[in-house]
Amino acid sequence: MKYLTRKEELVLLAIFRMESHAYLVNIREYLNRHTNKKWTIGNVYVPLNRMSKIGFLESSIGEPNAKRGGKAIKYYRLTQLGYDALLEIKKVNDVMWDGFDTMAFEE
Amino acid sequence: MKTMPGFIKGFRQIYFWLCPDEDRHYLVGDFDEIFHTLSAEQGTVKAGIWYMAQCLSTLPEILIHQWRWRFSMIKNYFKIALRQMQRHIGYSLINIIGLSMGLAACMLIFFWIQYQFSYDTFHENYNDIQWLRCYQQYGERRVDGWGIPPIVSEALEAEYPEVLESARFMNGQPEALFTIGEKKIKTEFQMADPSIFHVFTYPWVRGNQEDLTDDPFIMVLSETMAARFFDDKDPIGETVRMDDAHDFKVVGVMKDSPSNSTRKFDVWTPLSFIEKVHDPNFLQTWYNCSFRAYLLMQPGFDFEAFNEKIFDRIRESDPTTNLDAFIFPFKDVYIKTYGTDEEIRMLSIICGLILLVACINYMNLATARSVRRAREVGMRKVSGAHRNQIIRQFFGESVFLSLLATLIAIGLTILLLPGFNNLAEEEIPYAMVFNPQTMLVLLGLLIVTGLLAGSYPALLLSNFKPIQVLKNNVDRGKSGAAFRRILVVFQFSISIILIIGTLVTLQQTRFLQNKDLGFSKDQLVYVPLQGSIQNNRAPYKQALLDHPGILHATASSHNPTAVYWNGSGWAWEGKDPNDDPLVTYIFIDEDFANTFELEILDGEFYNANTITSETAGVINKRFADYLEQDDVLGARIWQGDRSFHVIGVVKDFHFSPATREIGPMIIAPAEDNRSMRYLFLKIDAEDMQNAIEHMKEVTHKMNPNFPFEFHFLDEDYAEMYHGMERMAHIYQLFAILAILISALGLAGLAAFMAERRIKEIGIRRVLGAKVGGIIAMMLKGQLGLVLLSSLVAWPLAYLYLKNWLADFPYRINLAATPFLVSTAMALLLAVLSVLYQSIKAAYSNPAQSLKHE
Structure with a gap:
């Protein structure tokens, strides 16, 4: 099977951490703050769209407001499938990373 | 809150259109939100810059993402289309061959038309050259003359600043005997002003065009003629003697005029030479219309106003004349005064008709066999396909097929071009096949063909109700059967009309060729009197x-x-x-x-x-x-x-x-x-x-001093209607193509009918039907259609041809023969195309065809 990409993994984790009211703008802000990288809107949108199609994310529509030019908000939430996918990645990561900092780097 | 600057709104709108349907509102909303936050913190300018930068960096990413999803579906359509073609290779071949024959015909016609329009365009100034002509007034009657008295163009050049330069050709090219050392060559020569080399483009390969003088005894040769006169020697400065009387000095060698030129010549001598030799006032008259004059005009001059100004110019100087001057655009000369526009119109119509006939083949076969695709359509619909998607799929298939057909058509065209050039007596270069304009037209043709051919199948197939289809409840192949018959009748009517038209054109040409001239032209030989x-x-x-x-x-x-x-x-x-x-x-x-x-x-x-x-x-x-x-x-x-x-x-x-x-x-x-x-x-x-x-x-x-020559008069007559005969042969080629394509389609339909009725035929055989009876039954339907087509075609062809013939003062009477012959031809082809499938079906073993149910 295909693992999540790094980008997807980070986006899923961000949504998981934010618990509720995660939508494109604040997910991007969260990622910008915690990864020290500039995320473009496309960088965030593409994983969101793909994982919605796979079924890792579900979405609900919020109210429109003037600041958004009269457009509604689309909120994303993790599904059970998404949660399982994260869990699987974590297991792999745990195994692979185990003891990394204690190992000496030999020339 | 600050409002958005206008140009950002433009970006926003483009972005909105390009974003995926389902999320475009939210995405634009997200953008707006960040923009407003930013402009509150850092000002509108910075926010605007951010907005544009974001749009540009984000759009490609989103678009690629979106297409990756769509592409998987396209891949599926493509796979299905290929499988369908493979499984029913016979039908696919009929479709592709028919379409590519039609497209190749269209390409040839397109090349021919394009070539006609390329006439004279090699002259750099061709847009600014005007042909100075005059009307001749005879009582009430006005004749558009081709020639003009020699002095008019010079007068206009002197009087009107918008005339940059004028140039005159003598009408026709007389023959003369040229002596070069020992060699004697008889050939035609063109007398014209030296200014033709400025007004027109006749590039020189030898000699200096700048040094051209008004000397009446100079000569310019084409490369071919220079080689004939002087072999490999450099002709510049050499002397050529004309008719044993006048010596000309060769000052230049020009490139041979291309074949798509209305003013071609191999030997040029100055017009002023006649004044020296015959009549010193030859070029000063206001009445001798033996000249073709051309004016190089200031770009952008007022055509109508100029025409009005010069109308009375000849009468002003010579009140007794019946001539009124006018100008005619040089670029239109070949198209409008050589009768080419009429030929272009005819061939364009034929081109459209052939394409239509080829598209109908595709429509008929695709819809006839639609039942085979019905389940696929049902499955797609059940799995959530929208009707639009199915329509898109079938359009895609027809466009794909016409793409294949186009590729084959290009190959066919390349193969056929020499033969076609021969028939049409043109020199259409291969380069025309690959020039960008052709490619553009071809692309257009491909899309039009694909959409036209795919339209009816796509609409019909996408309309299937999944529940009926999946319950195996379709009216087996009957869907649209009546419409298919109408299309077949339409196809054959077109073909029959084209054939009748060709036959009558040929008949009229033969009639003119063999017409009693009022004198006997047989055994008449003539010798030109000269010297x-x-x-x-x-x-x-x-x-x-x-x-x-x-x-x-x-x-x-x-x-x-x-x-x-x-x-x-x-x-x-x-x-x-x-x-x-x-x-x-x-x-x-x-x-x-x-x-x-x-x-x-x-x-x-x-x-x-x-x-x-x-x-x-x-x-x-x-x-x-x-x-x-x-x-x-x-x-x-x-x-x-x-x-x-x-x-x-x-x-x-x-x-x-x-x-x-x-x-x-x-x-x-x-x-x-x-x-x-x-x-x-x-x-x-x-x-x-x-x-x-x-x-x-x-x-x-x-x-x-002159070489002996003689001609047979009847050969001149044979040559006379050559142009008409040539066009008739071109029409003939395309008429035959049209009927072949129609017959091909009918063969495909017959194969389908035979396949569909195989069980019926098996049962008939078992119950004692004879093979002959079954073949007759199979033929009857198709032949009926062809006869019906004739009934449609005859009156239309009759009306058109009656009208066409009315322009000839001496014409044939429309006889029944061409009508009957064309119908017989159509019937014969129809029988041939249906017969094989009918015999195969009739001889099929009932035990085999009835085995499965």
Whole structure:
């Protein structure tokens, strides 16, 4: 099977951490703050769209407001499938990373 | 909150259109939100810059993402289309071959048309060149003349600043004998102003065009002619002697004119040379219309206003004239004055019809076999496909198929181009196949064909109801059967009309070729009178007649294929003053009637006495009818100070192509030797070889400076309707193509019908039907359609052709033959295309076909 990409993994984790009211703008802000990288809107949108199609994310529509030019908000939430996918990645990561900092780097 | 700057709104709108449907509102909303936050913190300018940068960096990412999802579906369509083609290779081949034949025909026609439009465009200034012509006013009648008096263009160049330069050509290219050292070559030459090399583009490969002078004795040769005159020697500065009289210095060698040129020549000499040699005022007249004048105009001048200004210019200088000047765009000359526009119109229509016929093949086969695709459509719909997606899929398939057909068509065109060039007598280069314009048209053609061919199947198939289809409840292949029949009838009607049209065009051409001319053209040979035999005509003629094989001889001013001297202003007693017929005149000697076997209706022809009379005149029947007098003989007719009394009337004979009506004519004795240009000889068919040997000997002796030449008159006539015959052959090619494509489609339909009725046929066989009966049953349906097509085609073709023939003064009557022949052809082809499948079906083993259920 295909693992999540790094980008997807980070986006899923961000949504998981934010618990509720995660939508494109604040997910991007969260990622910008915690990864020290500039995320473009496309960088965030593409994983969101793909994982919605796979079924890792579900979405609900919020109210429109003037600041958004009269457009509604689309909120994303993790599904059970998404949660399982994260869990699987974590297991792999745990195994692979185990003891990394204690190992000496030999020339 | 600050409002958005206008240009950001533009970006926002584009972004909105390009974003994926389902999320475009939210995405734009997200953008707006960040923009407003940013502009509150850092100002609108920075926010605006951010907005644009974000749009540009984000859009590609989103678009690629979006297409990756769509692509997986396209991949599926593609796979299914390929599988369908593989599984039913026969049908696919019929579709592709039909389409590619149709497309190849369209491409050839397109090349041909494009080539016609390329005529004269190699002249760099072709858009700014105007052809100066004049109307000739005859009483009420106005004739668009091609020529113009020589002085007009010079006058206009001097008087109007918008005329940058003017150039004149002498009408026609006379022949002359050129002597280069020992070599003697007879060829045509063009007299024209040196300014033609500025106005037009005739690039020189040798000599310096800048050094061109007004010297009347210089010459420019084409590369081909330079090679003929001088072989490998550098011709610049060499001397060429014309007609043993005048020496010309070669100053330049120009490239050969391309074949798509209306003004081609191989030898150029200055116009001023005639003034030096013949008449010093030759180029100063306001009445001699023997010149073609062209004006190089200031780009952007006012065409209409200029035409108005120059209209009266000739009358201002010469009040007695009947000429009014006007200009005509040089770029339109080939299309509009050579009759090319009519041919282009015909071929464009044929092109469209052939494409339609080819598309109908695809439509019919695709819909006939739609039942096979019904389940697929059902499955797709059940799995959530929208009707639009199915329509898109089937359009995609037809476009894909026409793409394949286009590729094959390109190959076919390349193969066929030499043959087509041969038929059309053009030199369409291969390069035309690959130029960008062609590719663009081809792409357009491909899409139009794909959409046209795919339209009906796509709409029909996407309309299937999944529940019925999946319950195996479709009306097996009957969907649209009636419409299919209509399309077949339509196809065959088109083909039959095209064939009838071709046959009638050919018939009319043959009719004109074989028409009784009013004189006998058989065994007539002519020798051009030039050099010393022109002035010593009588002894030459007598020397020729000494041979028993030469029966008669007569001198004449014109070849009867084209007598083009004519004039108006003739008068007679009791003439209607409003009527001013154009009268043609030919100069002859007293043996003309004998040699041409003219029939004398009234009075007598000239004899040795009357031929010297200055007032005796022989007219043709048409003119005699015009005079409206009880006794035409003795009637006086006059024009200015010229006057005749009629001594004889001859039966009308054709003195111009039979596409023109015979007009009034005066057959007059020659005024001087110079106007007699041909000697016609009636030769005994038994003794042809000896007679021609004799002619050669006598001519050599009496006219040593000119090579002997002679022509058969009937060959000139064969050449006369050549253009018409050539077009008829082109029409023929495409008519045959159309009917072949139709037959191909019918063969496909027959295969389908046979397949569909295989069980029915099995049962019939088991119950005792004979093979012959089954074949007849299968044929009956298709042949009925072809007969119906004939019924549709006949009246349409009849009306069109009746109209077309009405333009010919001498024409065939529309007989039943072409109609019956075309229907017979269609029937034969239909039988051939259906027969194989019918026989195969009829002989199929019922045990096999009934085994499965």
